[in-house]
Amino acid sequence: MDLSFLDRVLQIVKDERKKDVPLVRFKHPEELEAILDLDIGQEVNDDDLERCVRQVLQYSVKTDKATFKNQLYGCTDPYGLAGAWIAEAFNTSQYTFEVAPVFTLIELKVLNHILNLFGIPNGDGIFSPGGSVSMLYALVAARFKAFPEVKRKGMRNLPEMVIFTSEDSHYSIRKAAHWLGFGTESLRPIKANEHGQMIVSELEKAIEREKKENRYPVLVNATAGTTVLGAIDDLNDIANVCKKHGVWMHVDACWGGSLMLSPKYRSKLLGVKRADSISWNPHKMAGAPLQCSVFLIKERGLLHEANSAAAQYLFQQDKFYDVSYDTGDKSVQCGRKIDAFKLWMMWKSRGDIGLSVLTDKVMSIAQFCLSATSKMEGFRLVSEKLQCPNVCFWYIPKFMRNKDENEEWWDLMHKITPKIKEQLTLTSKLMVAYSPLRQHKNFFRLAFTFHPELNENQVIEMLNAVKLSGEAITKEMFP
Template sequence: MENGHSVSNGITNGHAIKKKKENGHVITNGANGTNGNCPESSHHFLTQLFETMVSEGIDKANDRKNKIVEFKHPKELEQILDLDLKDATSDDRLLSICSDVIKYSVKTGHPRFFNQLFGGLDEYTLGGSWLTETLNTSQYTFEVAPVFILIEQCVIKKMLGLAGFDDGDGIFCPGGSISNMYALNVARYQRFPDVKLKGMHALPKICVLTSEKGHYSIKKGAAFLGIGMENVIPVKTDNQGRMSPTALETAIQECQRKEMVPYLVNATGGSTVLGAYDPLDEIATICQKYGIWLHVDGAWGASVLLSKNHKGLMKGIERADSLTWNPHKMMGANLQASVFLTKHKSVLLDAHAANAKYLFQQDKFYDVSYDTGDKSVQCGRKVDALKVWTMWKAKGDTGMAADIDNLFTCSKYLAQLVTSTEGFRLVQEPQCTNVCFWYIPKRFRGKEETQEWWQELGKVAPEIKKKMVERGTLLIGYQPDGDLVNFFRMVLSNMAVTKSDMNFVVEEIARLGSDL
């Protein structure tokens, strides 16, 4: 006892910690001078924060009657939010700040958030995320993540089967860009194993071929791995945004004439803007002819493999060597959840293993084949599989397929609505759940569509987007594409979306653009 208070001593990071009881609360005084203030057994701060997250971050935030965003410019936000790190803050004050964090954040779970290739809020994946954070471990050895090792293997095995890579391997990665980087690296190792020890000096001049509409992460990965952005060769696409097999073979032959070695072709299963699916069967035939690794970036669109009605969009995927697939996109899992899959069983371990003796000892008392961390380019690795598993376990294959089918049903309905509504024009018929369109204000209608007309029309989408954000009623992205001026790219990935939401999209855009 000390002055009537109980005191216990503990050690954290080599520092003594004292705990004393005051007014029914345990006060922890650490060597860093901070005070943690929490009722014994009731966990006051966490309980209150949880209630705030549910009421404000879930119930209110995802109600169609409420705003998607309360937009403030950066300097305004800095004035509103108490972000400085200095003296300790009371629980009540910290809870108030957390409430402001929710208030001024974009509500990506809102049924009318269509801005990115992710969105929605599934209670099962959220529960998995919360459980992951509570248990706070790293996904590298069975020793520290026994359940999560098994869960990751379970989810990966399921996804491998859907892709037709039954005897393959895979790993959860921190995002689709890193998954694509894995493809660049393991394909290089498979073709040129000396690169692991001797580096690029041991290789001929290598190159990568990718769709001109493919994701920019291929260029970034090439820069990161020392291949060089100039050695990423764009391949022409057709008028639907799909890679041309004829153009691909021509590009391969041109590389060979320049004494370059094409070692990987990156095809796309659902492109970022148009949602285009490359003809994988034809591309695979060409890759086999020239002995080139075929990777498919299906970060966005591979989730159609869950649906018997739409999996045909990925026809030929079983002939690929590897696949990027992001469950946090069309499948609706919480960020982040990205998987790299390959049909080559040992290549991940062979390409990446460094055999760190302090982690991957071979004389452990359990089966060390479950220490999967050496397949990764990371050491510590976030547990990303649990939130995918909880969602899939709750819904089953049938429920997951129904979610995908609903997204396609709503996107088709929106495309029909755009086609039949005055002042709207489709960019092209959607292949995926991307619906791309222009809104044409009244002053543009019935006039000759000259170059100047199109240039002026390109200013419409940014103006309407500004009004969307300011009013907080709707969030949809826009961009140009090639010779096409700015258009709206409406992306459906929120499982809560309905046809009524599609009606609202068209009505709200017409309302916001009525005075332009």
């Protein structure tokens, strides 16, 4: 096999990561289709292929830039990236010790380290494609624990089950309810307070109400780092309610779980060790290359019981080695990437202390941004409480200030925020997310990640870019 083209790839990546390369050269879909040579019917030589690849990357978003703040992920950890390239090159599947001997040991070692970090040393876990799949794992485990017969007989003759989650929680729980046959109407959204945290008293009332109606509360989904505000629910109080009513407690820590890496900030997730299951996405804040997600469960053995299918061609029990190391039957997947190796590379190179330093730095820069935003003219914070490194705000242009903030005023602000984002994207100054939330009209969310490490000047430049684009907005743009 000729691998010479791979020598070109590293240079292509280095060229696309140079400082003078813009964040995005935005083109609409029909423009891109006209510019790019994407047809695959005819073979090309390596020179033409390189030209095509460079063109593809030319019009792709550079997620390694400090100004990419559009999602809850960003630039990859360089050691994690190296791990990802090695993993792809070896094309190993994680299901059996037979085909992935060292990678199996690495996954178990990393999982055990994470289980200790989250305070459940005797638990179990599996790497999954992302938080949405981890949510499926949690619901399957909770249902199986309550009704083991569901694995053989399905949901017939079982009581009507209900699921409780914050109104600000991730949408994946709605999809999971649908996919697993609960139905989206089985969800009971619980009100959140002004800072985005589930109101625990409302949760308990909802559980009691459902029990009186002879419905079975199967799972409470607490959140440690909501998608928009970065809110962390009171995990201890939720655990008390779950214990009282005998309900499975899952913690969606896909975003905020990275705070556990820091002795200074892990107290924000106080009570997480009381959960029955936890999900964490190192590919978000911590910068592991997509995809790298972990599902943890307190009860060892339950993951295998709930998910195993004992395929005789893969998980034979009469192999010549210890088959307890064939961990793939715990997974809903068969073929499974060696995602643990990417995280192992990061952790091996930096250690606990190195990752802790990165956590402290990202929270420090987010706190600086929060403070700076509160003082800059035209900016208004949605919440002044920093829970995760999320800073949410409106920018109010001069022509909108000192006016009666009635419904009409807010309706116009709702349109102004995406217009500012459009200008920022088209000028390649900044890619930043915006969202409405409950009673709030569209506002911006700046979410900070471990990589690239930012300084205070870069944060001020981002805020100034928002201000500059905001002041270019006029009322006449909204007929």
